[in-house]
Amino acid sequence: MDGLSARTTPGTALARPVTDLKGIGPKAAGRCARLGIVLVRDLLFHLPLRYQDRTRLVPIGALRPGAEAAFEGTVELTQVQFGRRRNLLSRVSDGTGAITLRLFHFTAAQQRNLARGTRLRCFGEVRSGPAGMEMVHPEYERLAPDVVTPVEQALTPVYPTTEGLHQLTLRRLTDQALSLLASETLADDGLEDWLPVDVLAGERLPTLRAALAFVHRPPPDAAVTEILAGRHPAQRRLALDELLAHHLSLRRARLNARDRHAPILRENPLPERLRANLPYALTDAQKRVFSEILADLGTPTPMLRLLQGDVGSGKTVVAALTALTAIGSGCQAAIMAPTELLAEQHLRTFSRWLAPLGVPVHWLSGRLAKSERARTLATIRETPAALVVGTHALFQEGVEFARLGVVIIDEQHRFGVHQRLALRDKGRGEHGQPHQLVMTATPIPRTLAMTAYAELDVSVIDALPPGRQPVATAVIPDSRREEIVTRIGEATRSGRQIYWVCTLIDESEALQCQAATETAAALAASLPGVRVGLVHGRMKDTDKDTVMGDFATGAIDLLVATTVIEVGVDVPNASLMIIDNAERLGLAQLHQLRGRVGRGNQASDCVLMYRAPLGPLARERLAIMRGTTDGFVIAQRDLELRGPGELLGTRQAGVAALRIADLVRDADLVEAVARVSDELLANAPDRAEALVNRWLGHALDYAEV
Ligand code: ADP
Numbered sequence: 001m002d003g004l005s006a007r008t009t010p011g012t013a014l015a016r017p018v019t020d021l022k023g024i025g026p027k028a029a030g031r032c033a034r035l036g037i038v039l040v041r042d043l044l045f046h047l048p049l050r051y052q053d054r055t056r057l058v059p060i061g062a063l064r065p066g067a068e069a070a071f072e073g074t075v076e077l078t079q080v081q082f083g084r085r086r087n088l089l090s091r092v093s094d095g096t097g098a099i100t101l102r103l104f105h106f107t108a109a110q111q112r113n114l115a116r117g118t119r120l121r122c123f124g125e126v127r128s129g130p131a132g133m134e135m136v137h138p139e140y141e142r143l144a145p146d147v148v149t150p151v152e153q154a155l156t157p158v159y160p161t162t163e164g165l166h167q168l169t170l171r172r173l174t175d176q177a178l179s180l181l182a183s184e185t186l187a188d189d190g191l192e193d194w195l196p197v198d199v200l201a202g203e204r205l206p207t208l209r210a211a212l213a214f215v216h217r218p219p220p221d222a223a224v225t226e227i228l229a230g231r232h233p234a235q236r237r238l239a240l241d242e243l244l245a246h247h248l249s250l251r252r253a254r255l256n257a258r259d260r261h262a263p264i265l266r267e268n269p270l271p272e273r274l275r276a277n278l279p280y281a282l283t284d285a286q287k288r289v290f291s292e293i294l295a296d297l298g299t300p301t302p303m304l305r306l307l308q309g310d311v312g313s314g315k316t317v318v319a320a321l322t323a324l325t326a327i328g329s330g331c332q333a334a335i336m337a338p339t340e341l342l343a344e345q346h347l348r349t350f351s352r353w354l355a356p357l358g359v360p361v362h363w364l365s366g367r368l369a370k371s372e373r374a375r376t377l378a379t380i381r382e383t384p385a386a387l388v389v390g391t392h393a394l395f396q397e398g399v400e401f402a403r404l405g406v407v408i409i410d411e412q413h414r415f416g417v418h419q420r421l422a423l424r425d426k427g428r429g430e431h432g433q434p435h436q437l438v439m440t441a442t443p444i445p446r447t448l449a450m451t452a453y454a455e456l457d458v459s460v461i462d463a464l465p466p467g468r469q470p471v472a473t474a475v476i477p478d479s480r481r482e483e484i485v486t487r488i489g490e491a492t493r494s495g496r497q498i499y500w501v502c503t504l505i506d507e508s509e510a511l512q513c514q515a516a517t518e519t520a521a522a523l524a525a526s527l528p529g530v531r532v533g534l535v536h537g538r539m540k541d542t543d544k545d546t547v548m549g550d551f552a553t554g555a556i557d558l559l560v561a562t563t564v565i566e567v568g569v570d571v572p573n574a575s576l577m578i579i580d581n582a583e584r585l586g587l588a589q590l591h592q593l594r595g596r597v598g599r600g601n602q603a604s605d606c607v608l609m610y611r612a613p614l615g616p617l618a619r620e621r622l623a624i625m626r627g628t629t630d631g632f633v634i635a636q637r638d639l640e641l642r643g644p645g646e647l648l649g650t651r652q653a654g655v656a657a658l659r660i661a662d663l664v665r666d667a668d669l670v671e672a673v674a675r676v677s678d679e680l681l682a683n684a685p686d687r688a689e690a691l692v693n694r695w696l697g698h699a700l701d702y703a704e705v
């Protein structure tokens with residue numbers, strides 16, 4: 001500390017590199033940098049992930065599996081268990097109950113230390129073992145007989161860390177940062193309270209400084225349950241600050257994008273001609289979102305729009321109308337899909353729609369032969385006024401667009417932010433940068449959308465095409481497999497088409513394909529007369545294409561598939577789906593899969609077949625699926641069960657990686673965040689800047705738009 005103040009002027013020590021602190025060498029500094037800790041101030045924003053409660057001793061009889069707890073007891077028996085692995089087992093009791101300590105690695109000294117009669121204090125996670133409760137490698141200390149050893153006075157913070165950086169090191173460094181925080185009072189240390197006073201007062205929230213000090217070192221008299229639940233005002237204060245920083249960074253990215261230019265795409269006859277050729281009329285919802293898109297395209301400001309609509313709501317045709325608006329204005333349109341199968345389907349659909357209008361459709365996938373790829377690339381480089389359909393191969397090296405007017409990304413939650421930005425950058429040219437339409441069927445709860453997609457405008461298709469009937473869902477154990485097979489036979493005789501989905505999570509794709517192949521053979525054997533098809537990820541593209549085409553035209557009755565059909569596949573006549581091992585899938589995936597049926601006017605069914613016994617979480621998921629077909633309800637439940645990282649897709653984790661805020665718990669803060677964010681950007685952009693740096697200083701690259 002003394003050394004520090006000699007080297008630095010008051011008020012700026014927090015802005016100095018962490019290497020100014022005591023007890024940190026170049027190695028530890030490197031590890032800190034990996035955690036985004038470069039300046040002393042960054043330590044203050046490196047918040048505890050959770051807390052350990054060592055403030056009270058729990059009677060052994062009251063320990064519960066899953067809980068982390070401290071307890072004391074006397075060793076009754078210590079012995080080495082021989083087996084596949086040598087274990088040291090130590091039985092400890094306190095009169096209320098007994099628990100086993102289990103050590104996989106141990107020394108002779110440790111074994112002696114745990115001799116019968118020794119009094120121990122232990123801390124660790126309780127779990128249920130083969131012989132009752134146990135603790136694997138607990139922290140323990142031997143207690144002197146008949147002496148009362150005091151317990152910790154306050155909750156112990158546990159920090160997110162990285163290999164080679166100990167909790168204790170982080171705690172010592174944070175201690176130093178906190179004492180600087182307490183001593184510094186100047187206003188320019190980056191820790192000002194920039195939240196409007198009315199917001200802080202309304203929520204009865206402490207100042208930023210007080211909140212930081214509290215959260216790192218909760219005082220002994222703090223309300224433990226409130227803190228452990230993340231509901232303490234100090235935690236909410238920081239959550240508010242953090243949500244605001246994220247919101248601001250996305251809004252700022254959006255403002256930057258607004259400064260760029262895009263080609264003006266005017267209304268023209270092409271979209272109208274497609275509409276006239278469609279066998280159905282657009283729904284009001286489709287018309288509304290298309291007019292929102294048209295309004296964006298007609299300006300020289302790049303569109304950044306998220307088109308959200310539940311599975312089967314009819315986003316594809318809106319994409320086609322958008323593409324045609326660009327093409328009719330003499331520009332190219334590109335549509336990118338996350339799987340080969342979906343991209344191929346788009347190629348078929350769009351070719352069917354655009355060929356009568358005389359609009360060329362080009363195809364770019366990662367699997368094109370070299371010569372074909374070269375030819376396609378040349379065409380894309382030279383032909384404006386065309387549609388290019390493809391997978392992420394669209395933004396790979398060597399792809400140059402002639403004049404890209406709009407980029408459309410289907411099932412965007414399957415792509416990372418980077419991939420989306422890469423495609424847009426591809427299309428940058430002297431005509432400006434393309435407009436962007438990103439589509440998703442994963443309905444995002446409003447609070448999450450407001451935070452994660454703050455840089456996008458949102459259009460919602462909130463109604464399904466007329467005549468749809470909700471899919472009836474049954475949850476059935478696979479002991480009734482034969483019954484289901486019989487039912488499939490009956491269904492095909494009455495002209496229905498069926499999907500049988502084979503799932504194997506966490507196993508290789510090869511195994512999944514093998515399972516599907518075997519299932520197809522078994523089903524074909526037990527269902528003579530039923531035309532069985534098979535599609536999986538390891539088949540040749542042309543074979544997949546043929547099978548999907550045959551299923552679409554009704555030449556196949558029963559399609560056995562892996563989860564390759566999960567996104568986007570559209571065969572409206574299919575009306576029954578069996579999902580094998582449904583208990584292994586998450587809600588979002590189940591909802592997507594089930595969305596492959598119920599796309600026409602006939603009543604559809606979905607059978608979720610599971611292998612017993614069901615765990616509590618799987619049971620709950622299946623019950624939710626049986627109870628509703630509403631994507632928004634399912635997404636909300638998914639958010640509650642799994643958290644936002646999963647819902648947004650792991651690749652977008654950057655957006656969702658919040659340090660202290662929790663989008664479910666703190667949902668009530670989001671409205672205030674959006675309001676304050678706009679106010680700050682308008683009235684005090686420099687403060688907005690500082691606030692973003694505070695939280696995202698070293699992690700901002702993803703948002704560079
Ligand atoms: P998603 O939003 O899941 O991408 P699709 O665009 O694949 O949905 O459309 C689902 C099905 O609904 C398709 O078979 C499509 O032809 C049909 N469809 C789309 N719009 C309408 C409409 N306005 N009226 C009737 N059917 C429609």
Ligand code: MG
Nearest residue numbers: 315316410568
């Ligand atoms: Mg779709």
